Amino acid sequence: MTKYKLEIEYIGTKYSGWQIQDDSPSVQGAIQNAIFKFCGENTECYSAGRTDAGVHAIRMPAHIELSKEYDPYKILMATNFHLQQSNEDISILNVEKVHDDFHARFSCKKRYYIYKILNRPTRPIIDNQRVWWVYHPLDTELMDKVAQNLVGKHDFSSFRASECQAKSPIKTLDEISVKRNGDLIEISLNAKSFLHHQVRNIVGTLEMVGRHKLTEQQFIDILEAKDRTKAGPTAPACGLYFEKAEY
Amino acid sequence: MTKYKLEIEYIGTKYSGWQIQDDSPSVQGAIQNAIFKFCGENTECYSAGRTDAGVHAIRMPAHIELSKEYDPYKILMATNFHLQQSNEDISILNVEKVHDDFHARFSCKKRYYIYKILNRPTRPIIDNQRVWWVYHPLDTELMDKVAQNLVGKHDFSSFRASECQAKSPIKTLDEISVKRNGDLIEISLNAKSFLHHQVRNIVGTLEMVGRHKLTEQQFIDILEAKDRTKAGPTAPACGLYFEKAEY
Numbered sequence: 001m002t003k004y005k006l007e008i009e010y011i012g013t014k015y016s017g018w019q020i021q022d023d024s025p026s027v028q029g030a031i032q033n034a035i036f037k038f039c040g041e042n043t044e045c046y047s048a049g050r051t052d053a054g055v056h057a058i059r060m061p062a063h064i065e066l067s068k069e070y071d072p073y074k075i076l077m078a079t080n081f082h083l084q085q086s087n088e089d090i091s092i093l094n095v096e097k098v099h100d101d102f103h104a105r106f107s108c109k110k111r112y113y114i115y116k117i118l119n120r121p122t123r124p125i126i127d128n129q130r131v132w133w134v135y136h137p138l139d140t141e142l143m144d145k146v147a148q149n150l151v152g153k154h155d156f157s158s159f160r161a162s163e164c165q166a167k168s169p170i171k172t173l174d175e176i177s178v179k180r181n182g183d184l185i186e187i188s189l190n191a192k193s194f195l196h197h198q199v200r201n202i203v204g205t206l207e208m209v210g211r212h213k214l215t216e217q218q219f220i221d222i223l224e225a226k227d228r229t230k231a232g233p234t235a236p237a238c239g240l241y242f243e244k245a246e247y
Numbered sequence: 248m249t250k251y252k253l254e255i256e257y258i259g260t261k262y263s264g265w266q267i268q269d270d271s272p273s274v275q276g277a278i279q280n281a282i283f284k285f286c287g288e289n290t291e292c293y294s295a296g297r298t299d300a301g302v303h304a305i306r307m308p309a310h311i312e313l314s315k316e317y318d319p320y321k322i323l324m325a326t327n328f329h330l331q332q333s334n335e336d337i338s339i340l341n342v343e344k345v346h347d348d349f350h351a352r353f354s355c356k357k358r359y360y361i362y363k364i365l366n367r368p369t370r371p372i373i374d375n376q377r378v379w380w381v382y383h384p385l386d387t388e389l390m391d392k393v394a395q396n397l398v399g400k401h402d403f404s405s406f407r408a409s410e411c412q413a414k415s416p417i418k419t420l421d422e423i424s425v426k427r428n429g430d431l432i433e434i435s436l437n438a439k440s441f442l443h444h445q446v447r448n449i450v451g452t453l454e455m456v457g458r459h460k461l462t463e464q465q466f467i468d469i470l471e472a473k474d475r476t477k478a479g480p481t482a483p484a485c486g487l488y489f490e491k492a493e494y
Contacts (some may be wrong), residue, residue, distance in 0.1 A: 009369075010372055011370045011372055011373055011375075056373065058373065076369070080369055084370065089372055089375070090372065091370055091371070091372045092369060093367070093368075093369055103441045120340070121323075121340075122256075122323070122327055122338045122339060122340055123327070123331065123338055124338070125256045125257055125258055125336055125337065125338045126258055126303065126377065127255060128258075128336070132371065152429075203453070212432060240357070
């Protein structure tokens with residue numbers, strides 16, 4: 001068997017998420033179908049992150065194993081051809097051969113996410129389905145300051161989905177920043193790994209800070225409560241992007 | 248009559264262009280319909296630029312006249328409501344009352360366009376229909392240098408569509424720049440006014456410079472030939488944005 005690392009861009013709007021499902025379209029399923037059409041091999045495609053329905057990826061690493069050895073460029077071109085023929089919102093950006101012990105999920109040392117908010121009175125057009133539209137003015141300087149309380153090792157139970165399957169709620173957030181460029185707000189986060197819905201629950205709570213509905217002390221209290229019911233709502237999937245990963 | 252200035256964002260993909268048509272959807276028609284639904288008045292909506300089919304706008308100024316006086320915020324909210332109900336890819340960003348002698352087209356002092364190219368081996372997904380996909384590597388430093396030959400007052404016949412209705416092919420281009428940010432190339436131009444297809448014909452010719460198919464001297468010769476058949480092809484509509492205008 002030969003192992004290949006793929007890097008994948010997708011818009012998640014029409015998919016039930018990364019993970020393959022019996023009766024609804026998934027990113028993983030679409031890629032595996034395209035690879036089957038190219039070489040007739042059934043392969044399982046493992047990614048660095050299993051994004052939810054509606055979440056996008058700018059550069060998602062994944063790996064596959066094939067019994068035959070192919071020129072990586074041929075895999076790239078053929079897989080993209082079949083993805084385009086099937087009208088999928090998915091493009092493979094790069095394919096390279098990797099060592100047997102590489103695993104897109106388990107070898108991953110750092111994951112980067114970006115969450116995009118369009119903060120203006122009227123709904124998004126150019127960025128439709130690519131941002132969370134928030135029409136209340138948001139105080140991004142305050143959001144950035146308050147967000148720094150999350151950096152480091154914490155029990156993130158307050159920002160963890162009830163269906164999260166991680167063994168422990170303790171994670172180390174390496175960096176978070178909230179930056180405004182005109183009407184567009186970008187919240188960037190990176191860590192070795194994240195809990196289920198952790199980014200969207202953090203963003204949903206920071207949005208309340210930005211609207212002055214929560215003070216910095218209340219935000220700290222939420223983190224320390226280790227109780228999901230104390231935090232804000234889950235921000236919508238359409239604003240979230242898996243940006244890239246490091247190995 | 249009371250005059251209002253509107254600023255409009257749209258994705259032009261599904262429209263035959265700005266200008267109203269009998270049998271195909273137009274941006275102007277959609278806006279006039281939405282205003283009629285709000286107040287029952289038939290009005291003509293004039294814009295700073297009459298964009299072609301598939302061309303987008305980030306902030307297109309326009310004006311309307313209504314017989315009754317309305318709170319501009321009410322026009323904004325009601326028109327956007329009806330645009331959204333009709334599933335239009337159009338949003339009004341701002342409405343304000345203006346003086347009788349304001350004219351979105353004839354009072355305009357400066358128009359800004361951006362042309363976006365995605366320069367990478369694989370097709371766009373996140374920016375699908377929002378960029379021109381060019382897979383040949385482009386030398387953007389050379390494109391920027393060569394483009395400077397266009398700045399100033401010139402006869403732009405070589406970059407003018409045959410159906411252009413302007414009285415004269417002589418225009419003054421104030422600025423042009425070609426900038427790369429990773430795979431994304433942005434070509435920004437501004438002038439008091441442009442000929443029909445002028446931006447797209449300039450971009451289609453600069454792309455040949457970027458692929459080293461044309462030298463700087465050949466580019467200068469094309470400009471000086473004043474002959475449309477000497478220049479490159481018209482770049483696709485999907486990469487072009489009317490950015491903003493000044494009055």
